[in-house]
Amino acid sequence: MFPDSTPALQRSPRRLRPALWLSVVGAAAVTGLIAGLVFGRPAETVPFPYMHGALSAPATSAPGRAGPVLAEVVFRLIGSRGQQTFTLAQLQALPAVQYRATQPQLKRSFVYTGVPLRDLARLAGLSGQNLRVLADDQFGATIQAADYDRFPLMLAYLADGRPITAAQKGPLEVVFPNEQERTRFQNFGSQWVWFATALEAAP
Numbered sequence: 001m002f003p004d005s006t007p008a009l010q011r012s013p014r015r016l017r018p019a020l021w022l023s024v025v026g027a028a029a030v031t032g033l034i035a036g037l038v039f040g041r042p043a044e045t046v047p048f049p050y051m052h053g054a055l056s057a058p059a060t061s062a063p064g065r066a067g068p069v070l071a072e073v074v075f076r077l078i079g080s081r082g083q084q085t086f087t088l089a090q091l092q093a094l095p096a097v098q099y100r101a102t103q104p105q106l107k108r109s110f111v112y113t114g115v116p117l118r119d120l121a122r123l124a125g126l127s128g129q130n131l132r133v134l135a136d137d138q139f140g141a142t143i144q145a146a147d148y149d150r151f152p153l154m155l156a157y158l159a160d161g162r163p164i165t166a167a168q169k170g171p172l173e174v175v176f177p178n179e180q181e182r183t184r185f186q187n188f189g190s191q192w193v194w195f196a197t198a199l200e201a202a203p
């Protein structure tokens with residue numbers, strides 16, 4: 001399933017990977033194929049367990065469709081193709097992943113839903129480059145390509161199926177699969193960028 005160049009997965013003992021993580025790998029083969037068609041992804045990349053493929057983005061300017069909150073620009077991709085803006089509705093329309101992770105600052109586990117950073121990097125024209133994720137409070141953190149390429153790091157917009165409140169570090173937050181890959185993603189608290197507003201190439 002995984003290529004030989006998957007040292008972290010081969011190194012980590014099986015007991016560290018819960019049954020859930022193993023079960024999604026099977027589903028990933030199918031959903032990854034769909035995602036590959038959507039994104040033109042090379043066959044050798046690790047498929048992610050998408051919960052849904054691309055939905056048609058609601059026309060945020062259409063009268064009566066999107067409310068003021070959904071129509072607001074909440075995220076920006078700053079890449080080789082200039083700047084792209086996203087409303088919450090547009091983010092929700094992209095292929096999504098979903099998994100349980102423990103918010104390191106709150107020390108509380110949520111089922112998060114969001115857009116893989118790998119897909120956002122691709123949309124920005126930054127595939128394979130380290131990323132800088134910026135926050136509303138001017139905080140920024142560098143996310144390594146080696147992490148987002150192989151693991152479904154996400155820009156989360158739901159926690160336990162609900163919009164992420166400010167108290168829960170929302171509305172948009174970078175999430176790592178730290179319950180499935182405990183060893184790899186321990187001590188990553190500084191990269192859980194909350195109040196995330198933009199993504200660009202790391203300097």
Ligand SMILES: Nc1nc2c(c(=O)[nH]1)N[C@H]1C(S)=C(S)[C@@H](COP(=O)(O)O)O[C@H]1N2
Binds near residue numbers: 137190
């Ligand atoms: N938006 C934003 N996200 C952030 C930070 C920040 O200052 N602003 N600090 C980071 C760092 S360095 C750490 S250790 C944790 C701190 O979270 P806490 O202040 O809730 O403990 O959040 C990370 N994400």
Ligand SMILES: [Mo]
Binds near residue numbers: 189
């Ligand atoms: Mo920190």
